[in-house]
Amino acid sequence: MNQRYMLSRSGFTLIELMITVAIVAIIAAIAIPSYDVYIRRADLATAQxxxxxxxxxxxxxxxxxxxYDGFVLKGTATNQGAYYAVPTATNTSLLLPLNASSGDQKFSLTLTVNSQAWSLQAVSQSPRNYSLLMTSTGFKCKTKTVANMTSSSCGNSAEDW
Structure with missing residues (x-):
């Protein structure tokens, strides 16, 4: 009798395995989208x-x-720190994160500057994340509709940040 009991309890039943797989699938269905949102928020905070x-x-x-004349963003071939000012340089864009290569960036930062004003745009490479705008007047906005963004406005669907 003892041997018969041992043979019937060795291993898991198909029902037990199916329940375990269902529980893991439910946890993954909740965790993966939450993690994706967390990553987008972290990328946005880095851009800001x-x-x-x-x-x-x-x-x-x-x-x-x-x-403001003479201020330019760092070119990728220089090793002078994250940003620098050189009157003869013409670089007005920067990839974020700072060590990203073209195609791997999360945001593309573009500076428009004249002698008395500037505008900074961070355009997200992901359509699910916000693109940002900041100006020398203190105006800051974010939008998910990049097509409506100009150097002074985020368009109709803008939010402050």
Missing amino acids: QEMLKVAALLEKHRARNFS
């Missing part, structure tokens, strides 16, 4: 942080030179 750094450096450049 980099935009604020560039804005601070632009204001520092203006305080030294009485103009």
Whole structure:
């Protein structure tokens, strides 16, 4: 009798395995979209942080030179830090994260500058994430509709950030 009991309890039944697979599938269905949202929020926060750094450096450049002229974003071939100012350079865009190569970037940061004003756009490569705009007047907005974004407005579906 003891041997018969041992033979009937060795292993899992198909029902037990199906229940386990169903539980794992439910947990994955909840966890994966939540993780995706978390990653998009982290990428957005990184873009906002980099935009604020560039804005601070632009204001520092203006305080030294009485103009925004001459401030450019770092080219990928230089090793002079994240940002620098060179009067003869013409680079006005930057890929985020900073170590990203073309095609791997999460955001493309574009600077439009003249002597008295600037505009900074961070365009998301993902249509599910926000694109950002920041200007020298302190205007900051975000939108998921990149086509409506200009150097001074995020369009009708804009939100503040």
